[in-house]
Amino acid sequence: MTAELTRGQNHPLPRARLEIRVSADTPVVAAATLGDENGKVHGVERVAHPGTPTLPGLEVPRQAAPDHRLAVDLDAVPDAVHRVSVLLALPTAGTAPARFGAVAAPFVAVTGLDGSEVASYTITGLEAESAVVALELYRRQGAWKVRAVGQGYAGGLAALLGDQDLPQAHQLAGDIHEAVARGLARSVPAPPARTADGDRARQAAAPAHDPDLGAAAPQGATGSVPPVSPYDVRAASGPQTSAAPGQHGTQQPHPGGPGEPSADQSSAPGGGGPIDYSHPRRRNAAPPPPPPAAPPAAPGQPTRPVAGDATGWSMEERLYNQVWGMFEDLARTTAAYRSAVDFADSRMEKELDQALSDPRSRIGGQGDAAREAARARHGQLVSQAREVLDRDVAQLLAEAEVVEPALPAAYARWDNPVWHAYRVPMEIPMAVRLGDLHLSEADRIRIPLLVRLPLERGLWIDSGRSGSLDGSFADSHEMRRLGLETAVAHAARLLAVHPAGEFTVHVIDPAGSGAQALAPLVQTGVLAAPPALGAAGTADVLARLTQRVDLVQMALRAGAPDALPPGLDTSQQLLIVNDFPHGFDDRAVNQLRYLADEGPTVGVHLMMVADREESAGYGPLLDPLWRSLLRLTPVADDHLADPWVGHAWTYEPPLVPPGSQVLRQVLTQVAAARRSWDR
CATH class of the missing domain: 3.40.50.300 (P-loop containing nucleotide triphosphate hydrolases)
Incomplete structure (x- = not known):
């Protein structure tokens, strides 16, 4: 049963390997600190942030986003660590809001690797603060608990880190924001919000949730919506073809969609044809459901892929959403594989260290046997993770082979035959x-x-x-x-x-x-x-x-x-x-x-x-x-x-x-x- 926490409340953690999920109304920076029993952080090497995302037992995202997943393995954190503090901050780059009071309250949840929620907390009451300690995982009498903190700082990350007795707080805060700015500069544009997974006929095979396979990232998380340009001008005397729902060109009022601009709301300079200043893809109604899925595959076989099986107003939009779905699926299944391999590596290293530190293992062949057993377990974990990855990749490859030939010219490679039948379009794709x-x-x-x-x-x-x-x-x-x-x-x-x-x-x-x-x-x-x-x-x-x-x-x-x-x-x-x-x-x-x-x-x-x-x-x-x-x-x-x-x-x-x-x-x-x- 999920515990819905309020500020100051705590709840026991039933397992050591967890995910912390963050959902916000705007891109935020997620970080975490490893502190002692008094909460003091002994140096920048105990802070996981986008520039240094991985610490023993802890991994945070590498860039700012509205949704985050932090991986935690409490058994792998150093023995001197008694507190793991989860931090959220507003980025300083771009047009990000300057305070949490200007956006919806962030939501954080502690979950198991299977997605089951252990505890959740909505961080309310923030106003001028631009950084906040959201949660604290702390060790008490040999057991771990989670506490809802919600302590905000108007002075931002520098003030927050300084409150944890970090001497290099200002410098580290600057390094974190610099790493976020670099991440934004190299990131591909975020896609628009995706529909719920249940609306997609095609789903990549879900990674196995074996407790030894690492943190398999759930698929189908909602992407962030890109900023909408307020300006989209149609040429004064160019083609003004009406667009059916789902087609992209000159925007016409959509039946049942109040607020869509009419084509005659403004006039062109010099008395020419209409100029439409609305965004051509802004919709006020839900898109129609996806087309019927392909016939079900034989029992035990993966679903046969179909081009355009995502939701959307048109085949063009469905293919666009499908490509972005493939992109996300491959990103997350690869993340799950890399996480599993990292876990297998760290586990083998820990077992080898234990074998070498035990004097009894130096007598006879006990040490060699322990090392061989550790390597065998490592190979088994990596092999299992690779099988899951290969299964997902095979399904995505089959889908890519179906989708690529079906792409319109705007989405197709130059060697696609669609270009040999090219005609100048009447609508903007x-x-x-x-x-x-x-x-x-x-x-x-x-x-x-x-x-x-x-x-x-x-x-x-x-x-x-x-x-x-x-x-x-x-x-x-x-x-x-x-x-x-x-x-x-x-x-x-x-x-x-x-x-x-x-x-x-x-x-x-x-x-x-x-x-x-x-x-x-x-x-x-x-x-x-x-x-x-x-x-x-x-x-x-x-x-x-x-x-x-x-x-x-x-x-x-x-x-x-x-x-x-x-x-x-x-x-x-x-x-x-x-x-x-x-x-x-x-x-x-x-x-x-x-x-x-x-x-x-x-x-x-x-x-x-x-x-x-x-x-x-x-x-x-x-x-x-x-x-x-x-x-x-x-x-x-x-x-x-x-x-x-x-x-x-x-x-x-x-x-x-x-x-x-x-x-x-x-x-x-x-x-x-x-x-x-x-x-």
Whole structure:
């Protein structure tokens, strides 16, 4: 029976291996400290946080998120530890709230590995506090208990850690927030909220909950909802096709959905067609149920996968949700496997230490037998964990083989036959594919990296040397060429998935070094103007785009979208910046930072092709710029983190197959459609 605790209450813990689950209304940082019987923390090595997530018997998440799972093994914590304090803090990066009083009360629960709840606590009464000690697991007369604490600190993490007598409290608090900022910079955009697991016809095989297999992370946790852009402009005289429920284009009032904006609520500048300032995917009603599942498999066999078996308004949305479901399933089943292997390693190490420390084991063959037994148990645990992983991976692989051919052009690889039947779309898709992700434990599975449209953060194509094998043999000149070719492939895809006239691309190439890589965009005529060269060209493009951001922001804040100047291009804008920081003065750098921060909310997006090390001459001035962009690489590299458990995924860019003309053919159609639209 679950104990619902109030502040100060305690409850006995029936087992040593537990999970602590955190649910909040906003992304929070989760950490934990190991203290003595008086609660004192003896050094930073006794604090588990996103920068150092693992301590003996304790593992915390690596990044800020609305939902967390902390793994605890009380038998594995050092004997000197008598208190394990669970800490929550609001991150300082981004637009996070500054105090817990501005959001819903956080909820924490202590559960077994099978998900059974032992005790729960809703942390109420917080106001100006930005950090809180949520729970305390403490040792009393040889037994462990949990106490609801709820002690908040208006001074944040620094004040909280200082209250636990940690001498380096301020420095450690800064290190934690720095680690969180780095995690946000490398994390892929979080998906929208997923439906309940019971609504999904397809479920990966659940990991076994053997007590010796480690903390198997439950599948199907709800992901966080990305921030919604308030700005989505339809071109003044572009196609205005009505969208059925679930289709994404010009938004029409949904039957039974009050609050949906009508298409005639505002007028275009200069008296043209309508401009819709609503987000095209905001819904006020529940989506329809998923399509009927495939016939049940034979007894003892896994369910046969079906493309589009997730919930959604359309097949496009169902496939999007299904891909994100596969992404989460693979992340969590791999986390369960790694946790089981870590547990097996620590258990074997502990058993070997005990065998070596016992003088009796040095007589005869008792010591050798104990070591062999420890290694045999280790091998058995790892083998069992691998069997579970292989079973889950096999089912996900079968699903990937069904889903990949069914993907629409916006989600498909360049080698997918769907591109050979390409036609310029009439509606903006839900998302776009920016590459593939995979893990070493499941190298055969490629998960499409789908990012919602309109883009909510810019892109940074890192042309610097990477640590991957693919990039280790390329010199700096080759990496810059590959970086710009990758940017062109991304820009071509973004142009291809938008209706005619609803996406405009600008290019800044100060030294003209990217002429060869930019040829597909220039020769097909899809650019708004030739690439800007030199300081004068750079200044002109940046001035026009920053002015556009200012004008639209003022119009939106004043509630007067019809006050925009006549002739203003209301399409989404993408600026490709090559070879940064060469040819950019301080004013241009500040304008780029402004576009990166403010542009996405008003339809102006930035794509930087740059080597971060080459910009080191600016010092820390550009750090906020890099962190505001999603880093992608022109070669395979392990640098992106998932939004659930923070694995380092190998990212592969969406390059066009060698010798293929598909990109030029698609861009030729895009250019022809734009010319027809302009007329």
